[in-house]
Amino acid sequence: MDKISTLALASIICPLALFAQKDAGKLKEDKAAIKNMCGCMEVTFEYTETFPGDTSYKPKGYHKITDAVEYVTVADEKGDRIILQHLLVAGGEVIKHWTEDWMYQNQQLLAYDKNDRWEKKILPAAAVKGQWTQKVYGVDDEPRYEGSATWIHADGRHYWESTADAPLPRREYTTRSDYNVLQRTNRHEVTSFGSLHLQDNKKIRRENGKEVFIVGEKGVNTYKRIDESKCLQAKEFWEQNKAFWAVVRAQWEKLYAAGNVIELKKKVNDQPFYKVMMDLEAKSRTKEVSGAALETAISGVLQQFVPENHQLGKL
Numbered sequence: 001m002d003k004i005s006t007l008a009l010a011s012i013i014c015p016l017a018l019f020a021q022k023d024a025g026k027l028k029e030d031k032a033a034i035k036n037m038c039g040c041m042e043v044t045f046e047y048t049e050t051f052p053g054d055t056s057y058k059p060k061g062y063h064k065i066t067d068a069v070e071y072v073t074v075a076d077e078k079g080d081r082i083i084l085q086h087l088l089v090a091g092g093e094v095i096k097h098w099t100e101d102w103m104y105q106n107q108q109l110l111a112y113d114k115n116d117r118w119e120k121k122i123l124p125a126a127a128v129k130g131q132w133t134q135k136v137y138g139v140d141d142e143p144r145y146e147g148s149a150t151w152i153h154a155d156g157r158h159y160w161e162s163t164a165d166a167p168l169p170r171r172e173y174t175t176r177s178d179y180n181v182l183q184r185t186n187r188h189e190v191t192s193f194g195s196l197h198l199q200d201n202k203k204i205r206r207e208n209g210k211e212v213f214i215v216g217e218k219g220v221n222t223y224k225r226i227d228e229s230k231c232l233q234a235k236e237f238w239e240q241n242k243a244f245w246a247v248v249r250a251q252w253e254k255l256y257a258a259g260n261v262i263e264l265k266k267k268v269n270d271q272p273f274y275k276v277m278m279d280l281e282a283k284s285r286t287k288e289v290s291g292a293a294l295e296t297a298i299s300g301v302l303q304q305f306v307p308e309n310h311q312l313g314k315l
Helices: 003-035 228-258 273-285 291-305
Strands: 039-052 063-078 081-090 093-104 108-112 117-122 132-137 143-149 152-154 157-166 181-190 194-207 210-225 261-263
Touching (some): 003 081, 003 152, 003 157, 039 228, 063 228, 081 228, 093 228, 108 132, 108 157, 132 157, 228 273, 273 291
Antiparallel strands (some): 039 063, 039 210, 063 081, 081 093, 093 132, 108 117, 117 261, 132 143, 143 157, 152 157, 157 181, 181 194, 194 210
């Protein structure tokens, strides 16, 4: 190869190598930001409604929850997928709280429609290049909402922001019927004291292909890192129950792969989903049900609350 050809080849290879190094560095920084949201945290939840869609609507006042401790831990990590589990410590008890499943350059989302119904959505690879999907699940790892965006690291700040439709939050789903979709703009930002979960939400009534904007909402969830000793109870709980919830996640993933539509029943035999799962969790903890029998039992519960004809619906 002559000198000119060698220089031409180098002019192509060197920039490619630099881009690869930059991508690898960015990916490492992204993963660090996600895992930096873990730890023992004192949590404050604050919400207030803002601007109404109609002047006759009177926004609800300021709502604040304090004196809560939340333990956030990495439940699983494989390659470019990181699962964070939240465990709430309140009133002397540990409650399995929400789950975050972070996936890099993920192309498949469950998009919330309305009335506990989600539809599978496939995104083109170019649309999610460099992005992370945050899949949020409820207390029983049932679907909530999913959004994709790029982690931003600039000017000493580290944050991720995305908009996604979701069911009503648990603080309102038993008390409100005037809206059926919460359109959430979520920003997760790593801070010097822990992290912030900032929300700019829209409460929407979606019916017959039309949407009515009811009111806006601002949410600020503050996670302040505290001594790990405050989360010993949560750590013990997770050690006792994490194997059970790993099986639950695996059974949910089988169900998600089965079709394009998910519809979740609120109750079966007058029993809410969370109550049935709590009973199974207790049986797993005492070894009353384990191994293949446990997988079958969990799968059976999911089949009851997510009927097969809904799982296999086509878009």
